Amino acid sequence: MDYVFETGSDLGRDHMQYLGTLLDAPTRWCLERGGLSAAARCLELGAGAGSIANWLAARTGEVVAVDIDTSRLTDVAANVEVRRHDLREGLGVDGPFDLIHARLVLVHLPEREQVFARLVEALAPGGRLVIGDFTGRRLHPITMPSPEDEAVWARIQYLSHEVAGPASGMSMTWAGSTAARMTDAGLVDVHTMEYSETTTGGTDGCLLHRNLNQQAEPLLLGVGATPDELRRYRELMTDPSFSAWFYQFLCTSGVRPK
Numbered sequence: 001m002d003y004v005f006e007t008g009s010d011l012g013r014d015h016m017q018y019l020g021t022l023l024d025a026p027t028r029w030c031l032e033r034g035g036l037s038a039a040a041r042c043l044e045l046g047a048g049a050g051s052i053a054n055w056l057a058a059r060t061g062e063v064v065a066v067d068i069d070t071s072r073l074t075d076v077a078a079n080v081e082v083r084r085h086d087l088r089e090g091l092g093v094d095g096p097f098d099l100i101h102a103r104l105v106l107v108h109l110p111e112r113e114q115v116f117a118r119l120v121e122a123l124a125p126g127g128r129l130v131i132g133d134f135t136g137r138r139l140h141p142i143t144m145p146s147p148e149d150e151a152v153w154a155r156i157q158y159l160s161h162e163v164a165g166p167a168s169g170m171s172m173t174w175a176g177s178t179a180a181r182m183t184d185a186g187l188v189d190v191h192t193m194e195y196s197e198t199t200t201g202g203t204d205g206c207l208l209h210r211n212l213n214q215q216a217e218p219l220l221l222g223v224g225a226t227p228d229e230l231r232r233y234r235e236l237m238t239d240p241s242f243s244a245w246f247y248q249f250l251c252t253s254g255v256r257p258k
């Protein structure tokens with residue numbers, strides 16, 4: 001099953017930018033919590049536009065940035081090695097790594113269990129695995145222009161996260177299971193950070209919703225969304241009188257014992 005979004009498209013460019021604005025700060029907190037060594041060899045999976053790869057490169061020894069689509073990885077530091085590779089066919093690079101990070105990658109891959117096992121194997125003794133993903137927690141609305149709009153919001157959220165997403169291989173339960181999987185795999189110092197905030201129409205969280213909705217339009221129409229519902233949903237995402245909880249983001253880390 002193929003990844004549903006296109007990192008190299010114009011919408012994909014904006015998608016990566018919204019993710020960076022919304023999630024780089026909590027991700028950096030999570031990465032710093034484990035300590036970063038100036039000599040560390042790091043692996044950044046599904047590197048997107050490289051904001052975290054570059055941030056790691058400024059604090060560690062070297063970073064290998066892997067993505068199936070490397071067209072956004074053009075402006076990277078000298079110690080970032082870019083590799084175009086499909087993670088469903090292995091990691092694409094030999095370990096061991098002192099730090100492995102994957103944000104919003106495993107949630108999309110039906111082969112996430114196999115990829116996860118390879119990540120654990122690729123850790124150096126004392127190496128840290130950090131995985132960040134969205135959960136499927138319902139995104140409760142806070143302010144709505146009208147009750148009809150609340151129904152449109154709820155229906156598009158339902159079709160996106162509970163119908164089209166799972167049908168395309170996404171798992172909205174994976175993030176909540178990562179800590180237990182790390183423990184079962186023998187990692188220690190397992191820790192999860194939860195991050196969530198509200199978002200208002202016209203701001204980055206809502207603009208990301210709108211962007212994902214545009215990219216997933218064929219899928220959503222295929223599971224019964226109507227063009228009118230999609231149009232109204234996208235209008236809501238730019239309307240300042242709309243606000244709701246944004247995705248819950250979990251960032252879980254664990255260490256391979258020395």
Ligand SMILES: C[S@@+](CC[C@H](N)C(=O)[O-])C[C@H]1O[C@@H](n2cnc3c(N)ncnc32)[C@H](O)[C@@H]1O
Pocket residue numbers: 003007016019020045046047048049066067068069085086087088102103104105108109
């Ligand atoms: C939702 S984006 C997240 C990008 C980045 N990690 C971030 O959080 O800003 C998912 C990334 O994984 C990449 N990707 C999807 N499927 C992949 C695969 N099978 N192998 C390697 N990379 C993949 C996409 O191209 C995209 O850059």
